[in-house]
Amino acid sequence: xxxxxxxxxxxxxxxxxxxxxxxxxxxxxxxxxxxxxxxxxxxxxxxxxxxxxxxxxxxxxxxxxxxxxxxxxxxxxxxxxxxxxxxxxxxxxxxxxxxxxxxxxxxxxxxxxxxxxxxxxxxxxxxxxxxxxxxxxxxxxxxxxxxxxxxxxxxxxxxxxxxxxxxxxxxxxxxxxxxxxxxxxxxxxxxxxxxxxxxxxxxxxxxxxxxxxxxxxxxxxxxxxxxxxxxxxxxxxxxxxxxxxxxxxxxxxxxxxxxxxxxxxxxxxxxxxxxxxxxxxxxxxxxxxxxxxxxxxxxxxxxxxxxxxxxxxxxxxxxxxxxxxxxxxxxxxxxxxxxxxxxxxxxxxxxxxxxxxxxxxxxxxxxxxxxxxxxxxxxxxxxxxxxxxxxxxxxxxxxxxxxxxxxxxxxxxxxxxxxxxxxxxxxxxxxxxxxxxxxxxxxxxxxxx
Numbered sequence: 001x002x003x004x005x006x007x008x009x010x011x012x013x014x015x016x017x018x019x020x021x022x023x024x025x026x027x028x029x030x031x032x033x034x035x036x037x038x039x040x041x042x043x044x045x046x047x048x049x050x051x052x053x054x055x056x057x058x059x060x061x062x063x064x065x066x067x068x069x070x071x072x073x074x075x076x077x078x079x080x081x082x083x084x085x086x087x088x089x090x091x092x093x094x095x096x097x098x099x100x101x102x103x104x105x106x107x108x109x110x111x112x113x114x115x116x117x118x119x120x121x122x123x124x125x126x127x128x129x130x131x132x133x134x135x136x137x138x139x140x141x142x143x144x145x146x147x148x149x150x151x152x153x154x155x156x157x158x159x160x161x162x163x164x165x166x167x168x169x170x171x172x173x174x175x176x177x178x179x180x181x182x183x184x185x186x187x188x189x190x191x192x193x194x195x196x197x198x199x200x201x202x203x204x205x206x207x208x209x210x211x212x213x214x215x216x217x218x219x220x221x222x223x224x225x226x227x228x229x230x231x232x233x234x235x236x237x238x239x240x241x242x243x244x245x246x247x248x249x250x251x252x253x254x255x256x257x258x259x260x261x262x263x264x265x266x267x268x269x270x271x272x273x274x275x276x277x278x279x280x281x282x283x284x285x286x287x288x289x290x291x292x293x294x295x296x297x298x299x300x301x302x303x304x305x306x307x308x309x310x311x312x313x314x315x316x317x318x319x320x321x322x323x324x325x326x327x328x329x330x331x332x333x334x335x336x337x338x339x340x341x342x343x344x345x346x347x348x349x350x351x352x353x354x355x356x357x358x359x360x361x362x363x364x365x366x367x368x369x370x371x372x373x374x375x376x377x378x379x380x381x382x383x384x385x386x387x388x389x390x391x392x393x394x395x396x397x398x399x400x401x402x403x404x405x406x407x408x409x410x411x412x413x414x415x416x417x418x419x420x421x422x423x424x425x426x427x428x429x430x431x432x433x434x435x436x437x438x439x440x441x442x443x444x445x446x447x448x449x
Contacts, residue, residue, distance in 0.1 A: 008033040009185045012222045037180040065252065068164055068205060071109030074260060074270045075102065077299070078232060078245045080253015083164060083205045087252060088196045090170075090225065092210040092218045093234025098243055098261070098268055099209050102234070103166050104132060104139075105267050110164055111141035117162035121148040121172030135267040148182065150175040150191050154198060162204055167195065169209040171219060188220035196227050225249065240356065242277060243268065247297070257297035275302040275413055278355035285383065288375030291415070292367035293388045293406035294359050300402065300409040302386065304354040305364065307371035312348045323353030324364060332369050332391060339395030340442045342373060363400035365391035366419070366444060379449055382417060386410040387444075389421040395441050399423035407433060419444055 008017050010033055015026030017033065024032050067082035076082045083089065093099050100123075107116045120128055125146050132139040143160060147153050150173050157165060167173065173191045174182040181187070192208065199206040208228065211219040218225060225231050231249040236242055245259040260274040271277060279291065279302055288307045293300050305324075312318070321329045329351060337343045351368060353359055366389035374381050388406055390398040400406075403424030410418055411433040422437040438444040 006035050006037055009036050011185055014221055014223050034185055036184045036186050068110060068114055070106040072106055072270060075106060078247045078257045078259040080250050084252045085205060086199050086203045087205050088199050088228040089207045089230040090210050090228040091207060091232045091234060092212050094212060097234045097236060098263055099234055100168055102268050103207060107142050107166060108137040108139050114163040117143045117145060117160060117165045119145045119147060119153055119167050122169060148172050148174060150194060157198060164205045166207045169211060171211045185221045189223060192224050192227050254297045258299060278303040278357050285380050287378050287380050288371055290367045290371035290381055291386050292364050293386055293410055294361060294363060295402050300406045302410060302413060303357055305367045305371045306352045306354060307375045308350040309372055309375040310348045312346055317346060318348040321351040323358050324351055332365055335391055335393060335395055336369055340445055362390040363388045366397060369441060370444060370448060373445055381448055384416040386415045387419045391441055397421045397438050397440060419447060
């Protein structure tokens, strides 16, 4: 028997080399080369439009794509208003986080008005039926196919012409035209490309379920995220009942949208007021607590920032941040010392965002600094006070986007005072909440302490 020839493909850029190297010579990414079988005859793709047919952009009719509502408002919010005809969605997440449960719930609701197909490559028909029975779903109109061969899946899609098709998961599908094993870089790239092409030519919305690596990134080549129209990540601790869906790419809606669900015995339940999730309830008010308003896509969220400042018992003080960027914490401590005269070089500092939410925007700077000062001085911030604002290296408090929407959300939840950047002040008066504007960090500390 002839020995199969192998080569190494970079999962980040798709570059190929004959021998394994620690660093990809094409994109300089480390430890990204994976071994795969060298394919002799790769299939040739046929473009959607006729070859050589060029149109002026003004001649192309731009029509709004019809959307399919999933019946789950939080899922529709992340998608930008629902699934798009001919769109391709990639949903990734940790094992057991609830990806299959969410999609089966959505399909059962959509089956009342649309033709749907669920393709399972990981579970048998009995396992999927048991899940539907446990979730008490009406699955009488949900078509089910258990298959991992791409050619068989394509023929079924062509025959049934569903409006929405779920592929669970893309790592289990393989094409007979390739010799490599399912889940390899070549197989994932080929299967995703052919399913994407089918979605564009037929108008079927295809949802691909993707596995994630131990680092939390989607398994397979990075080009997989470029092929699809929407990339969603399912986040959350398996020991917690709450799940978050975040959009990182969306050609038909806003990115960084957030959907919140709660895992129950009957499946995933929508959380329509997620601000209550990220606000802890204390029987007694304690120092080191500051409530801020962050913006996740088009949704303002109230998040409680907790700080604990304690005397360091070692030569090197600890700086630990959960849900916030570690390097930004070190910068804020330097600004606090230089411009507010509050040194923390001999203190251990721990920062936590309640509820497991990850805050990436700089609008949390002011809340983090005020929580640190509150814990350090052992003084409680005024009750029903909300804070937001970015802090620069010169000590200035800079404005953030959608300031008025943040204030309205805080007023709706019963907060009576807001400390905001002066540049975010508006002439419009919001009833029930007092606005305190500051230009520098020392002004904010004087105003609250």
